[in-house]
Amino acid sequence: MATLSLQGLCLLLLLTLEILALDCNKTAENQLRVNNPEVRKRMEAIGGQQLPQECLYKRPTFSFPEEKILRASKEGKSVAVKMILEKILKIFEHNFTQAGWDPRTVALLQNALYQQSNQWKNCSTTETGEVATLKERDLNLNLLRYFRQIQTFLEGQQYCLCAWSVVRLEIWKLFFVSLDKLLNRF
Numbered sequence: 167m168a169t170l171s172l173q174g175l176c177l178l179l180l181l182t183l184e185i186l187a188l189d190c191n192k193t194a195e196n197q198l199r200v201n202n203p204e205v206r207k208r209m210e211a212i213g214g215q216q217l218p219q220e221c222l223y224k225r226p227t228f229s230f231p232e233e234k235i236l237r238a239s240k241e242g243k244s245v246a247v248k249m250i251l252e253k254i255l256k257i258f259e260h261n262f263t264q265a266g267w268d269p270r271t272v273a274l275l276q277n278a279l280y281q282q283s284n285q286w287k288n289c290s291t292t293e294t295g296e297v298a299t300l301k302e303r304d305l306n307l308n309l310l311r312y313f314r315q316i317q318t319f320l321e322g323q324q325y326c327l328c329a330w331s332v333v334r335l336e337i338w339k340l341f342f343v344s345l346d347k348l349l350n351r352f
């Protein structure tokens with residue numbers, strides 16, 4: 167009896183994992199085909215990839231752990247995507263007055279990022295409901311460092327126009343180069 171229920175439990179677990187995997191493929195597909203274009207539209211409305219000439223000298227290099235992300239497990243990738251969306255959302259919560267962006271446009275972008283990060287909830291949660299952050303700890307730390315670099319830069323430049331232009335371009339590349347690549351190899 168006990169053995170039977172254990173087997174039943176294992177079967178259930180396998181089925182759940184299978185459903186989760188299917189779900190995550192769909193989430194990744196949706197992120198690539200629907201969500202990313204929405205973010206692109208919102209980002210274009212606040213200047214897109216523009217980098218004013220006078221801001222070129224201020225460009226630091228931020229170390230995005232691209233290779234590590236591409237090599238991560240599916241679960242690791244899911245956790246990473248969710249984290250990236252949340253961190254970008256956080257960046258746009260800082261004072262962008264000097265960038266001169268329309269607050270309503272930024273609010274739409276924030277709203278899109280918030281909803282998108284929610285769509286990744288099920289994929290970055292293990293079957294016990296625990297948020298899967300312990301695995302791929304190294305990748306996690308690398309991502310945290312990357313976003314801290316961006317935050318420190320913005321702060322150090324006192325959220326000036328150039329700093330925001332540089333960060334906007336960085337996020338553009340992150341979204342439409344790195345994230346695209348990741349989602350295509352999900």
Ligand SMILES: *[C@@H]1O[C@H](CO)[C@@H](O)[C@H](O)[C@H]1NC(C)=O
Nearest residue numbers: 184187188189191350351352
């Ligand atoms: C998810 O997609 C990958 C490749 O894109 C594929 O290898 C895998 O079988 C898919 N998983 C499911 C459960 O459909």
Ligand SMILES: *[C@@H]1O[C@H](CO)[C@@H](O)[C@H](O)[C@H]1NC(C)=O
Nearest residue numbers: 260261262263264324325326
């Ligand atoms: C945002 O920055 C502007 C200009 O730098 C400043 O005048 C304003 O007080 C700041 N707003 C907040 C909420 O800190």
Ligand SMILES: *[C@@H]1O[C@H](CO)[C@@H](O)[C@H](O)[C@H]1NC(C)=O
Nearest residue numbers: 189193284285286287288289
């Ligand atoms: C996540 O899973 C819960 C419960 O299994 C479900 O109700 C919810 O619709 C799912 N959310 C998404 C975005 O798939």
